[in-house]
Amino acid sequence: MSYSSQVSFTINGESRVLDVDNRTTLLDALREHLHLTGTKKGCDHGQCGACTVIIDGRRVNSCLTLAVMHEGDAITTIEGLGKPGDLHPMQAAFVKHDGFQCGYCTPGQICSSVAVLEEIKANIPSHVTADLTAATTVTEVEIRERMSGNLCRCGAYSNIVEAIVEAAGTRA
Amino acid sequence: MRAFTYERAASVESAAKSAAANDKAKFIAGGTNLLDLMKLEIETPTHLIDVNGLGLDTIEPTSDGRLRIGAMVRNTDLASNETVRRDYGLLSRALVAGASGQLRNKATTAGNLLQRTRCPYFYDTNQPCNKRQPGSGCSALGGFSRQHAVLGSSEACIATYPGDMAIAMRALDAVVETVKPEGATRSIPIAEFHRLPGDTPQIETALEAGEIITAVTLPAPIGGQHIYRKVRDRASYAFALVSVAAVIQPDGSGRVAVGGVAHKPWRVEAAEAELPKGAKAAASILLADARPTDQNRFKVDLVERTLGAVLREARG
Numbered sequence: 001m002s003y004s005s006q007v008s009f010t011i012n013g014e015s016r017v018l019d020v021d022n023r024t025t026l027l028d029a030l031r032e033h034l035h036l037t038g039t040k041k042g043c044d045h046g047q048c049g050a051c052t053v054i055i056d057g058r059r060v061n062s063c064l065t066l067a068v069m070h071e072g073d074a075i076t077t078i079e080g081l082g083k084p085g086d087l088h089p090m091q092a093a094f095v096k097h098d099g100f101q102c103g104y105c106t107p108g109q110i111c112s113s114v115a116v117l118e119e120i121k122a123n124i125p126s127h128v129t130a131d132l133t134a135a136t137t138v139t140e141v142e143i144r145e146r147m148s149g150n151l152c153r154c155g156a157y158s159n160i161v162e163a164i165v166e167a168a169g170t171r172a
Numbered sequence: 173m174r175a176f177t178y179e180r181a182a183s184v185e186s187a188a189k190s191a192a193a194n195d196k197a198k199f200i201a202g203g204t205n206l207l208d209l210m211k212l213e214i215e216t217p218t219h220l221i222d223v224n225g226l227g228l229d230t231i232e233p234t235s236d237g238r239l240r241i242g243a244m245v246r247n248t249d250l251a252s253n254e255t256v257r258r259d260y261g262l263l264s265r266a267l268v269a270g271a272s273g274q275l276r277n278k279a280t281t282a283g284n285l286l287q288r289t290r291c292p293y294f295y296d297t298n299q300p301c302n303k304r305q306p307g308s309g310c311s312a313l314g315g316f317s318r319q320h321a322v323l324g325s326s327e328a329c330i331a332t333y334p335g336d337m338a339i340a341m342r343a344l345d346a347v348v349e350t351v352k353p354e355g356a357t358r359s360i361p362i363a364e365f366h367r368l369p370g371d372t373p374q375i376e377t378a379l380e381a382g383e384i385i386t387a388v389t390l391p392a393p394i395g396g397q398h399i400y401r402k403v404r405d406r407a408s409y410a411f412a413l414v415s416v417a418a419v420i421q422p423d424g425s426g427r428v429a430v431g432g433v434a435h436k437p438w439r440v441e442a443a444e445a446e447l448p449k450g451a452k453a454a455a456s457i458l459l460a461d462a463r464p465t466d467q468n469r470f471k472v473d474l475v476e477r478t479l480g481a482v483l484r485e486a487r488g
C-alpha cells in the first residue's frame with residue numbers, strides 16, 4: 001500500500017482529481033493544491049473555525065479531515081458562495097454590517113453562518129434550544145450559540161450577529 | 173504528522189481483521205480527535221482504516237423497544253433524531269453541549285466515546301506523561317491540576333475523561349456493541365466500557381486489539397425529566413469542569429452520572445437512593461471517595477451545587 005492516494009471530489013461545482021500524500025488535510029488540499037486560499041488556517045486543530053467549509057450541505061472544519069476521506073463529496077468554499085458583483089446574501093450582509101475587521105476569520109464565519117441558517121431550518125437543536133420537541137427559531141441567542149465554533153480575534157462578534165440576523169430575514 | 177497508508181474498509185469484518193493484523197493501525201471515523209493527536213505526533217499510526225463507508229450510520233428501534241445507534245451516526249444527527257429528543261432528551265442535551273456545530277457534524281458515536289483526555293501534559297510531548305509514554309511519570313501530580321480528576325485517580329494518572337455524550341449514556345445504561353477480529357460480537361455495558369487509570373493509564377477502555385464498535389444501544393425509555401447541566405469556563409465551546417446528567421422521576425427518585433471528575437463517567441447507584449433527600453445527601457455518597465488536589469478541590473463543591481441546580485430544575 002502507498003503513502004499517497006488519488007481522490008476526486010467536486011469543489012464549487014467543478015470536479016477535481018488530486019494525487020495527495022495521505023496526510024494532506026482537506027484544508028491544505030484546498031489552499032496548497034487547488035490554490036483556493038479563501039479558506040483560512042487559524043489553529044489547524046479544530047479550535048477556531050477559520051477553515052470552515054460546507055460539505056454536502058454541512059459545515060465542517062477542513063483542518064480536521066483528510067482530503068482522501070472525501071471521495072465523491074461536493075465541497076463549497078467561500079469562493080463558491082458568491083463572487084464580487086454577485087455576492088451571496090450573507091456576504092452582502094457582512095459587508096453592510098461591518099462583520100469583520102482584519103477579515104481573517106471571515107470566510108469561515110460566512111460559510112458557518114450560511115450553514116447555521118440551514119441547520120435552524122432543518123430543526124437541528126442547539127445548547128440554548130429551550131424545548132427539544134418544538135420547532136427551532138432564529139433568535140440572536142441561537143445564532144450566538146451556534147456560531148461559537150468561529151472565533152474572531154478582532155472581536156467583530158456583535159456586527160457578525162447583526163449580519164446573520166439580517167441575512168436570515170432576507171431569506172425568510 | 174507521520175506518514176501512513178490509508179484504506180477504505182469494505183466491511184466491518186475486514187476492518188477488524190485489518191486492524192488486528194497491524195498493531196500500529198487505527199480506525200478513523202470523523203477524525204476530529206485522531207487527526208488532532210496525529211498532528212502533534214501523540215498518535216502515530218502507520219495505517220488508517222476508514223470506517224465511514226460501512227453503513228453503520230442509522231438509528232433504529234429494536235423489536236424489544238430499545239434504540240440502536242450506529243457507530244458512525246454523526247453527533248448532529250443523533251442529537252436531532254426525533255426519538256432521541258422525545259425519549260432520551262438527556263442524550264440530545266449532552267451532545268449539543270459539546271464541541272461546536274462544525275465538529276458535531278463530523279464527530280461520530282464511536283469516536284466520541286473514544287475521545288482521549290484533555291490533560292495539558294498529555295498534549296505536551298515535552299513533558300512526562302504515563303498515558304502518552306508509559307513509565308515516564310505524571311506531570312499533573314504536583315503540576316497544574318485544576319481540570320483533573322477528584323475520583324478514581326491513581327498515582328500513575330489523574331486525568332479525566334473529557335466527553336459529554338458518554339456521561340448521558342452512563343445515566344441511560346447504554347450498551348456498546350462490538351465485533352472482534354475473529355468475528356465474535358460483544359455487548360459491553362457502558363459502566364464497564366471506560367476504565368480507571370490504575371497503573372496502566374494508557375489503556376482507557378475494555379476494547380481489545382482490532383475490536384470495532386458497531387453500535388450503541390439504549391434500553392427502553394424510562395420517562396422522567398432529562399437534564400444535562402455542564403459547568404465550564406465559558407458559555408460555549410469548552411470542555412466541562414463538571415457536568416451532571418440526570419433523569420429525575422416525579423417522585424424525586426432518579427439517576428445521576430457526573431462528568432469532569434474521573435477517568436470515566438462517574439455514577440454511584442447508592443447515591444441515587446438519596447436523591448429524594450436532596451443534593452447534599454446524594455453528593456456526600458457520590459463524592460465519598462474524593463481525593464482532590466489543592467487546585468481542583470472546588471470540583472467537590474461544584475458537583476454538589478450543580479446537582480442541586482439540577483434537582484431544582486426538575487422540581488420546576
Ligand SMILES: Cc1cc2nc3c(=O)[nH]c(=O)nc-3n(C[C@H](O)[C@H](O)[C@H](O)COP(=O)(O)OP(=O)(O)OC[C@H]3O[C@@H](n4cnc5c(N)ncnc54)[C@H](O)[C@@H]3O)c2cc1C
Binds near residue numbers: 047243270275410
Ligand atoms: C476544539 C474541540 C472542542 C471539543 N469540545 C468537546 C466538548 O466540549 N465535549 C465533548 O464531548 N467533546 C468535545 N470535543 C471532542 C469531540 O467530541 C471528539 O473529537 C469527537 O467526538 C471524536 O469523534 P470522531 O468520530 O471524530 O473520532 P475520531 O477522531 O475519528 O476517532 C477517535 C478514536 O476512536 C477510534 N474509533 C473511531 N471509530 C471507531 C470504531 N467504530 N470502533 C473502534 N474505534 C473507533 C479511532 O481509532 C480513534 O482512536 C472537542 C473537540 C475539539 C477539536
Ligand code: SF4
Binds near residue numbers: 303310311313
Ligand atoms: S494526568 Fe494522566 S494524562 Fe495527565 S500527565 Fe498525568 S499521566 Fe499524563
Ligand code: FES
Binds near residue numbers: 064
Ligand atoms: S484552522 Fe481549522 S479550526 Fe482553526
Ligand code: FES
Binds near residue numbers: 102153
Ligand atoms: S475579523 Fe479579524 S479575526 Fe475576525
